[in-house]
Amino acid sequence: MGNLSVGGTGKSPMVEYLIRLLKDKAVLATLSRGYKRETKGFQLVKTSATAKDVGDEPLQFKKKFSEVLVAVDADRRNGIANIKKQVPNPEVILLDDAYQHRKVKAGMYILLSSYYDLYCDDIVLPTGNLREPRSGADRADVIVVTKCPNHLNNKEQIAIKDKLKVKPSQLVLFSTIHYGxxxxxxxxxxxxxxxxxxxxxxxxxxxxxxxxxxxxxxxxxxxxxxxxxxxxxxxxxxxxxxxxxxxxxxxxxxxxxxxxxxxxxxxxxxPIEMQFINDQEKFDDYIISFIKK
The missing domain is CATH 3.40.50 (Rossmann fold)
Incomplete structure (x- = not known):
């Protein structure tokens, strides 16, 4: 899971949504880079850790979902190899912000794009804010337009899909931020x-x-x-x-x-949560059917 843009698309709420959806259906792990941590290499995140040890978002995941294995490693291949050594062995690994990690081939790619900063309206760094060309969206199985207004109607959703030029095989959904x-x-x-x-x-x-x-x-x-x-x-x-x-x-x-x-x-x-404007059940069924294969 990840984005084409640099930051700000709502990856953490999506990871937490997927954890809630899957934690009782499979042995689950998450793997993040651990951005801005002061340590190196692979680390399992403990609830007693600090953000300087493991990064703020992985620590947030672990404190909220202590039963889930949370790990950090900038080298995703090394991280996955170490996660697979854990007992019990995870059946599903959520890769946080790993869309551009070509050395790892994920079973499913979820691409996030903010409603107010769609990747189709941007260009690559340093002139724009994209990590890679817009054509990178073709790798996605699921595209979620995040941070939408609550009242986004079907007509507006169709217009955005047309603008993104999505493929017929891609599932496209729209989500919003819910503040408790x-x-x-x-x-x-x-x-x-x-x-x-x-x-x-x-x-x-x-x-x-x-x-x-x-x-x-x-x-x-x-x-x-x-x-x-x-x-x-x-x-x-x-x-x-x-x-x-x-x-x-x-x-x-x-x-x-x-x-x-x-x-x-x-x-x-x-607290915040990601909520789908519509088709939540379609998304949930898509994810659950995939992990059952």
Whole structure:
């Protein structure tokens, strides 16, 4: 699974969706690069690890799904070989952000493209934002247009399919981001509606924080936004600066990097999930029938 664009297409919510779908149907593992970790080589992710050890997204997966084997290795072939040595032996390995890894031939390719930044409207780096030419989409078995407006109708979906010039054999679906109506920390849950009279600081270190900003703004919440680059490694100076803020809401990915440094009373995160606008059952059946072969 992966994308043609550099970052920001919603890979983590898709991985989590697939974990929820498959974890009770097969012995499951995930393999990620572990972006910006300070270690090298193959590592199994433990719930006690830090983001500096294994990367923020793999740690997020492990903390949410402790029963699933989560591993990191920039060399996907080496990672797969090591995963296959584990007991019990995984029957399905979800390759996170491995669409361009030609040394590994996956059984199925899922390609993600953001609604607001379709790969068909872009060109390759350095002028554009694509990792490879648009023709790379031909390898995909499934194409998911992510981060769509909730109200995207069938006519608009057909127009996008035509624009993407998908092949008849490719399954194309449309998904949106669903923000839970609550925020969480390690010990508590709070309704987001209760924040209407409580100013807070929104801290993000993700590729595109605009949907979350829009969501909070439409709820009429009062907040200031501190924005860091995607996968930002928070320095001691950053941490000390953030400690001055009495109430912080951040993304789940940023939370795993900040939680060991900032009091849980002050630090909360906003859960998100990927939801299909329609044809969820078609997608689920397609994936499940594939792993049963």
């Amino acid at each position: 109506g609550f925020i969480m920390n390690t010990s508590d849950t709070k309704s987001i509606q209760n924040m209407k009279n409580t100013p807070f600081t929104l801290v993000t270190g993700i590729a595109n924080p605009k949907p979350l900003i829009k969501y909070y703004s439409e709820l009429g919440l009062e907040f200031t936004h501190i924005n860091y680059p995607d996968h930002h490694n928070f320095s001691e100076q950053d941490i000390n600066s953030l400690k001055a803020h009495p109430f912080i809401i951040t993304t789940e990915k940023d939370y795993v990097r900040l939680v060991s440094h900032i009091s849980s009373e002050s630090l909360w995160y906003q």
